[in-house]
Amino acid sequence: xxxxxxxxxxxxxxxxxxxxxxxxxxxxxxxxxxxxxxxxxxxxxxxxxxxxxxxxxxxxxxxxxxxxxxxxxxxxxxxxxxxxxxxxxxxxxxxxxxxxxxxxxxxxxxxxxxxxxxxxxxxxxxxxxxxxxxxxxxxxxxxxxxxxxxxxxxxxxxxxxxxxxxxxxxxxxxxxxxxxxxxxxxxxxxxxxxxxxxxxxxxxxxxxxxxxxxxxxxxxxxxxxxxxxxxxxxxxxxxxxxxxxxxxxxxxxxxxxxxxxxxxxxxxxxxxxxxxxx
Numbered sequence: 001x002x003x004x005x006x007x008x009x010x011x012x013x014x015x016x017x018x019x020x021x022x023x024x025x026x027x028x029x030x031x032x033x034x035x036x037x038x039x040x041x042x043x044x045x046x047x048x049x050x051x052x053x054x055x056x057x058x059x060x061x062x063x064x065x066x067x068x069x070x071x072x073x074x075x076x077x078x079x080x081x082x083x084x085x086x087x088x089x090x091x092x093x094x095x096x097x098x099x100x101x102x103x104x105x106x107x108x109x110x111x112x113x114x115x116x117x118x119x120x121x122x123x124x125x126x127x128x129x130x131x132x133x134x135x136x137x138x139x140x141x142x143x144x145x146x147x148x149x150x151x152x153x154x155x156x157x158x159x160x161x162x163x164x165x166x167x168x169x170x171x172x173x174x175x176x177x178x179x180x181x182x183x184x185x186x187x188x189x190x191x192x193x194x195x196x197x198x199x200x201x202x203x204x205x206x207x208x209x210x211x212x213x214x215x216x217x218x219x220x221x222x223x224x225x226x227x228x229x230x231x232x233x234x235x236x237x238x239x240x241x242x243x244x245x246x247x248x249x250x251x252x253x254x255x256x257x258x259x260x261x262x263x264x265x266x267x268x269x270x271x272x273x274x275x276x277x278x
Contacts, residue, residue, distance in 0.1 A: 003189040008137045010182045019178045021226040022156050030090070038070030039096055042079060042104050049130075049156070050076045052203050056154065057081045057126065062116045064150055065122035066116045067132030070096035075106055077128070083108045085122045089115040097244040117141060121149055131262075134181045139190055147269035158260040159184045165257040166224055169244065173225055184263055189250040191265070202224075205261050210253035217245055217252050 001009070021025070044050065053073060056061060059198050061081050065074040068086035078084040078101075086109055088094050094113045101109050112119050118137060127150035134157070136142045146153045158164075161181040186268035191198055211217035218241060227233040245252045 003193040004140050007182045007186050007190055011135055011137050014179045014181050017161060021174060023228045038072055038108045039100055040072045042075035042106060048205055049203050054080050061125035064122055064127040066127060066129045068097060071100050073128060073130050074109060074161050076099055078106050078109045085110045085112060085124060087112045087114060087119050103241055124150045126150055126152045126154060128154045131162060133157060133187060134161050134183060140194060144195060152268050155265045156262050157184055157187060158262060161258060163224060165254050172240050173233050196267055198265045201264045203262045203264060210251040212251050214252060237262060
């Protein structure tokens with residue numbers, strides 16, 4: 001089994017496990033209940049990842065943001081670039097992106113409401129894909145389309161899947177260990193298979209976002225673990241919370257969880273690298 005096959009298999013078995021735990025239909029827009037959490041001030045200066053990405057862009061460049069979500073990266077980059085093309089399949093995320101753009105009078109953002117592999121190809125100086133690839137089954141097609149669309153590609157991902165901090169809670173709640181999604185190690189193996197030699201930079205974060213209260217922690221963890229109210233699983237989760245949560249920096253976080261820090265994986269597509277200097 002090669003790297004792209006292993007990548008796809010990991011996603012398929014993780015999805016199958018998730019589906020077996022769901023007690024309700026998978027929503028058409030999986031981000032509908034979470035989209036408002038992705039609102040952010042485009043002019044914020046305390047986001048270390050945004051600050052890093054700003055340094056990668058000039059005022060004359062067009063940026064393609066694939067999986068732009070509510071515009072947490074797209075809108076700050078629009079303030080320092082010529083234009084941002086934001087590709088996002090979730091209608092609720094696109095709505096948040098447009099609302100924040102209007103609120104801050106940002107007009108140089110083009111929103112493409114589509115899945116990346118179905119979207120009409122756009123041309124840009126830089127393609128950005130931030131914390132998206134973990135669930136992309138056709139990873140080779142996805143990466144190659146990024147390369148076809150831009151002079152430089154930046155993929156941002158954590159060293160482990162975003163939900164990995166709650167993986168240890170699965171067995172106590174559901175009676176079986178969580179099957180993980182692919183992450184940084186598997187992505188680098190995919191790039192190696194595709195003969196891509198990237199540069200990797202770590203953006204050190206001051207702290208990870210936790211939960212503002214115990215009630216919020218219970219609600220969000222229940223959603224992520226597919227636990228329904230008044231169920232045996234909810235009883236197990238409620239009994240588990242005092243053991244696994246600790247109060248820290250004015251909020252609550254999972255004890256012993258490894259802080260997730262972004263890795264910026266960047267490369268210039270081989271065909272572009274071979275082009276003569278203009």
